[in-house]
Amino acid sequence: MRYGPEHKQKTRKRVLTEAARAIREQGPHQVGVASVMSKAGLTQGGFYAHFASKEDLVASAIEHMFGESAQRWAEVTDGRTPQQGLSAYVDFYLSRAHRDARGAGCPLPFLAPDLPRLSEDARRRFAEGMGRLRDRLAGQLALMGRDGPAAEASSLLSELVGALSLARAEIDPAQSDAILERSKAAVKRRFGL
Numbered sequence: 031m032r033y034g035p036e037h038k039q040k041t042r043k044r045v046l047t048e049a050a051r052a053i054r055e056q057g058p059h060q061v062g063v064a065s066v067m068s069k070a071g072l073t074q075g076g077f078y079a080h081f082a083s084k085e086d087l088v089a090s091a092i093e094h095m096f097g098e099s100a101q102r103w104a105e106v107t108d109g110r111t112p113q114q115g116l117s118a119y120v121d122f123y124l125s126r127a128h129r130d131a132r133g134a135g136c137p138l139p140f141l142a143p144d145l146p147r148l149s150e151d152a153r154r155r156f157a158e159g160m161g162r163l164r165d166r167l168a169g170q171l172a173l174m175g176r177d178g179p180a181a182e183a184s185s186l187l188s189e190l191v192g193a194l195s196l197a198r199a200e201i202d203p204a205q206s207d208a209i210l211e212r213s214k215a216a217v218k219r220r221f222g223l
Contacts, residue, residue, distance in 0.1 A: 049091035054140045058088045058148060065164040089152040095137035096159025101121065103166055112173035117223040119170075123190045124214040126207065129197050138163075138187075154187040163187065171172075176221070189217060 035056060048069040052061045061084070081087045106122050107115030128135050138160060148196055168183035176182055193213035200206040217223070 039164055043094075045087075045090050046094040047207070050095045050129070050137075051088055053088065053091055053095075054135070054137070055133050057145050058141070058152070061088065064181065085149045085152065089149060090156050092137060092141065092152055093155045093159065095141075096155075098134070098164065099159070099163060100166075101129070103163075112170050113223055116167075116170045116174070116221065117218060120190070120214055120217050124193055124197075124210045124217075126210065129194060129206065129210060136163075136191070138191045139198065142191070142195075160187075171221070174221070182221075186217065189213065 037123070049061060052065065081090065102122070103119065106118045110118060123136065132197075141148075141156060145156055150158075164180075164183050164187050167186055168179040171179035171182050171186075190213075193209055197206045197209040197213075200209060
């Protein structure tokens, strides 16, 4: 039976979704092609119809993760004023749900430590995805009338990623919650949200 191009795209998306989840949960070096394909409901033999190698899968999954992040951004900010949208995004990013979502969420805190050991293609896709997220933040800050929105967006992104990473590393749940809440309050105060 022959399938059309839509079927192949849907299948590829399913594989990328599973690969993205596995990378977030286990790290990019622990991801197994057989496991990803099985979780996507496919055999390992079909892998090469979609990807040239495991490195290609990892790089493509990184790009997919940033696509998921862009969707989340739109869900959180659409239909709101720039201040409301940025405030809602900060609330989402520094939430318990985001902290505890090991198989979903922003790829920055998951992948940054592994990046130097990934392929050049994976690093490029990561940098492009990070740049698009930074640009979305800068655009929101520009709409708010902030001076130097690009520099402020870089600083804001660093603070969000750092706070989330530290909250995930903290073993005491109360301390982890406090990291999120203090950082959220500081960001909102700094940007007048």
